[in-house]
Amino acid sequence: MTSSTYGWRRALIALAAGVGIALTFSLGRWQLSRADEKIALQAALQARENLPPVPATQVAGATAPEQVAPLLHREATLTGEWLPAQTVFLDNRPMAGRAGFYVLTPLRLAGSSAVVLVLRGWAPRNFQQRDALPPVATPQGPVSATGRLADRVPAAFSLGRDAAGRIRQNLALDAFSAETGLPLAHVVLQQTGPASDGLLRDWPPPATGVDKHYGYAFQWFGLCALIALLFIWFQVARPFLRSSRS
Template sequence: MTARRIFLLAVALLGMAVTAGLGRWQLARAAEKEAVLAAEQAAETLPPVDAQALLAARSAADVAALAQRKVTLTGQWLGERTVYLDNRPMDQRSGFYVATPLRLDGGGADVLVLRGWVPRNFDNRLALPQVQTPAGTVQVSGRVLTHVPSLFALGQESPGPIRQNIDLPAYARETGLPLLAAVVQQTGGPGEGLERDWPLLVSGAGTNYSYAFQWFSLCALIGGLFIWFQVVRPLRFIRRGSRGS
């Protein structure tokens, strides 16, 4: 075997190893996402948790153990701290997710609640939508989230009521509120000017399977091209030459 063929073989093997490895990594990511989705779906069937469980969840691991569990809380809305998360669609309509802190009964702790969705005013993009925030004690039912769903954003968030995302620790420092590490997504029918037709839980593993297929296809293509140009074609030329002689 000539030095050129040895070099081409090494390049082909390296390319196949890299693309096959990336394909396996995508399959592993898909398996991880499907495992997370299965755990979240199983959590929805577990008995509800209470405010004490949220108060006891100090670390990220503690909150993750409560993710998607049902919860019912009693407290008072801190309406002046309401934030409107922009660019959040629902039923193919553009609008806001409305997030308001809830001061739990007994004081000493607040929890950020995603109360629902409201359409935006396209004539005035800075106009705040009409949302009713009841005064006094309210009871809120929902499910526990580990974080506020976020979107890609450039730069830092403005401190105004309309934002792209909420970073919970930063928001706690900004407001001085004793926020819990968990977030609650309010469930139930529409009310208070809000809709609550939240997106269904999905794993997103389909994207990883698609990428895995592309990497494995590229791996096969590299191998196929090498075999064709370095093995099959030379053999065909040799056979033609032997027949011609």
């Protein structure tokens, strides 16, 4: 190999290493910036939880995105009557390490025609009879439910389209409103408080994915360091050791 060819080869390797180091370092920095954004989002969510409760009339009128956004993650207490015939059990929803269902029941608000879908809690699955519904009490007459407002029902991974029925995998508000004919508000109340009606409410905190971004940043910075170390060893340290021995 001529000296000029060897020199071009070293230059190309140095260029590739430099590009790789710069790219992986910038990707690591980007993941850290995404983590900072998620931390700020988490702080904003916690601040919203400390705001005064949302009036029921404002919840009932949440029919457009610009009306829904200010309500998210805030507390509300809704009074009305359950519509138990439209109760839905979402399958494959674990809680405290146990398999079971999320139970949703529409609540017709008092003094209004509006209906809000309430994520009432979690009930265990019957493993001897998988299509059996858990014993959930649904009181008749006026009831009150307190919880946090969300813009959708928490979704789980699903293969294909979800079929209608009491037990299903996921539920979309617009589709459920069309299916039942109920004038659903575009918000969901995730009920909080102690266990009642045969339901647990040990909800996990809202996940913002901060740890995921830190993990990705660690991987990118690790790859950056690996490229740098390999370049230094093969292109600097090893040739130097060879020349010093000769």
